[in-house]
Amino acid sequence: MTLDRAGAGATPSRTAQLQSTLRRAILDGALAPGQRINLDDLRRVHDVSLSPLREALSRLVAENLVQFRDRRGFFVAPISAAHLAETTRLRSDQEALALSHAIAAGDLDWESGVLAALHRLRRAPDDGLSEDDMAFHAALAAGAGMPMLQDICSRLVNLHLRYVRVLAYPGNRRDAFAEHRAIAEAAIARDAELAPTLLKRHIERTGADLAAMLPAAEPPR
Amino acid sequence: MTLDRAGAGATPSRTAQLQSTLRRAILDGALAPGQRINLDDLRRVHDVSLSPLREALSRLVAENLVQFRDRRGFFVAPISAAHLAETTRLRSDQEALALSHAIAAGDLDWESGVLAALHRLRRAPDDGLSEDDMAFHAALAAGAGMPMLQDICSRLVNLHLRYVRVLAYPGNRRDAFAEHRAIAEAAIARDAELAPTLLKRHIERTGADLAAMLPAAEPPR
DNA sequence: ATCTTGAAAATCATCGATTATGGTGAAACC
DNA sequence: GGTTTCACCATAATCGATGATTTTCAAGAT
Numbered sequence: 001m002t003l004d005r006a007g008a009g010a011t012p013s014r015t016a017q018l019q020s021t022l023r024r025a026i027l028d029g030a031l032a033p034g035q036r037i038n039l040d041d042l043r044r045v046h047d048v049s050l051s052p053l054r055e056a057l058s059r060l061v062a063e064n065l066v067q068f069r070d071r072r073g074f075f076v077a078p079i080s081a082a083h084l085a086e087t088t089r090l091r092s093d094q095e096a097l098a099l100s101h102a103i104a105a106g107d108l109d110w111e112s113g114v115l116a117a118l119h120r121l122r123r124a125p126d127d128g129l130s131e132d133d134m135a136f137h138a139a140l141a142a143g144a145g146m147p148m149l150q151d152i153c154s155r156l157v158n159l160h161l162r163y164v165r166v167l168a169y170p171g172n173r174r175d176a177f178a179e180h181r182a183i184a185e186a187a188i189a190r191d192a193e194l195a196p197t198l199l200k201r202h203i204e205r206t207g208a209d210l211a212a213m214l215p216a217a218e219p220p221r
Numbered sequence: 222m223t224l225d226r227a228g229a230g231a232t233p234s235r236t237a238q239l240q241s242t243l244r245r246a247i248l249d250g251a252l253a254p255g256q257r258i259n260l261d262d263l264r265r266v267h268d269v270s271l272s273p274l275r276e277a278l279s280r281l282v283a284e285n286l287v288q289f290r291d292r293r294g295f296f297v298a299p300i301s302a303a304h305l306a307e308t309t310r311l312r313s314d315q316e317a318l319a320l321s322h323a324i325a326a327g328d329l330d331w332e333s334g335v336l337a338a339l340h341r342l343r344r345a346p347d348d349g350l351s352e353d354d355m356a357f358h359a360a361l362a363a364g365a366g367m368p369m370l371q372d373i374c375s376r377l378v379n380l381h382l383r384y385v386r387v388l389a390y391p392g393n394r395r396d397a398f399a400e401h402r403a404i405a406e407a408a409i410a411r412d413a414e415l416a417p418t419l420l421k422r423h424i425e426r427t428g429a430d431l432a433a434m435l436p437a438a439e440p441p442r
Numbered sequence: 443a444t445c446t447t448g449a450a451a452a453t454c455a456t457c458g459a460t461t462a463t464g465g466t467g468a469a470a471c472c
Numbered sequence: 473g474g475t476t477t478c479a480c481c482a483t484a485a486t487c488g489a490t491g492a493t494t495t496t497c498a499a500g501a502t
Binding site for chain 1: 462
Binding site for chain 2: 485488494
């Protein structure tokens with residue numbers, strides 16, 4: 001995804017800070033899906049002026065977390081069954097694609113990265129879709145050496161993450177770790193058939209679970 | 222892609238105008254790949270203030286036409302063999318994906334749209350990658366009913382378009398129309414094997430041609 | 443000669459204020 | 473009673489100016 005820049009120790013610009021803060025707020029549902037974003041209010045809340053606020057929001061538009069309509073302002077991207085369905089399908093396709101490329105092109109660093117991420121996942125609480133979970137998926141996609149594709153995957157994971165948070169998805173009902181391990185093993189075994197298939201199944205299962213929870217919390221608008 | 226908003230007759234905001242203008246400038250190479258973007262200069266040239274300029278550039282970052290580095294400013298996205306390779310591969314994968322989905326889900330409107338776009342292409346000069354050419358590819362992807370995927374495809378076409386313009390690719394050496402027609406026919410025949418394969422081949426051929434021309438004009442930085 | 447150092451200059455980032463636009467509700471009209 | 477018009481208000485868009493950081497470049501040291 002459009003990563004949070006911030007050269008090491010340097011102070012990140014307010015715009016960059018805002019981008020992170022607002023992203024988190026949207027992913028957590030603190031800014032509710034579909035909600036109109038009042039620039040003046042938000043400006044006061046975060047104690048910044050309009051310029052960095054608008055710019056941060058513009059960046060979030062690129063992540064599909066915010067919508068913009070010319071001269072009408074910004075809105076938190078709505079959620080819906082259709083949007084969730086597209087997100088799931090796309091994420092499944094894209095991550096599988098990235099994994100295929102990674103299996104073909106990944107080097108030793110990639111393999112170690114995957115194993116390291118898997119290890120961290122072992123004792124993670126795994127409440128639906130944790131940071132570690134996201135890191136694992138990112139590690140899988142990293143081997144392809146295709147930065148644009150990685151960005152796409154990142155953003156899609158974030159979109160799913162929002163559904164997980166907003167719907168309070170309790171991922172621990174599944175043995176997610178077993179799924180992750182199987183994927184990692186197939187990936188490192190360079191099984192170009194099995195690994196992407198498992199990954200797709202894993203993602204689609206999450207998507208199906210989320211879809212099942214969605215009607216209960218169907219968006220107000 | 223992040224489409225140019227402009228509600229029908231309403232005057233588009235300066236930001237939206239700038240976004241179009243600058244996109245064209247970058248695609249045409251008027252703003253050279255890799256070049257640093259001096260905000261103050263650009264502000265004067267276009268006779269606007271910094272706010273809409275920065276916002277327009279931020280939007281172009283989302284289209285991968287501009288890069289941004291915190292506190293260092295904006296740069297025209299560089300071109301390179303590696304970047305072209307990824308663009309080609311991604312575009313090929315993504316458009317094939319979209320076409321597969323369209324073949325599965327496309328309705329009558331989609332079919333007519335494809336045929337209409339093809340017809341327009343028949344007598345187009347087709348200098349490499351014309352507007353009509355882009356419209357044809359957009360029409361193919363439209364049937365999938367997946368707006369995010371369409372966006373992705375749009376952006377990738379634009380990235381290719383820049384190489385075409387910057388390298389002055391003379392597309393008419395190929396019988397592009399024949400390729401397009403074959404793709405359209407296979408798509409409408411709902412041939413889920415043939416159509417995506419032809420499309421991929423078509424795109425990869427363009428990518429290969431561009432790659433062959435690239436070394437001659439290798440970027441200065 | 444090359445590597446620091448430290449202003450000065452350039453340029454990015456941010457602000458507060460102003461202007462333009464879209465939405466809304468009350469009055470006027472059918 | 474229902475619809476249209478218009479003025480007002482909330483808010484988005486833009487501006488010009490100010491503050492902060494990076495870059496540049498030249499002088500001095502090694």
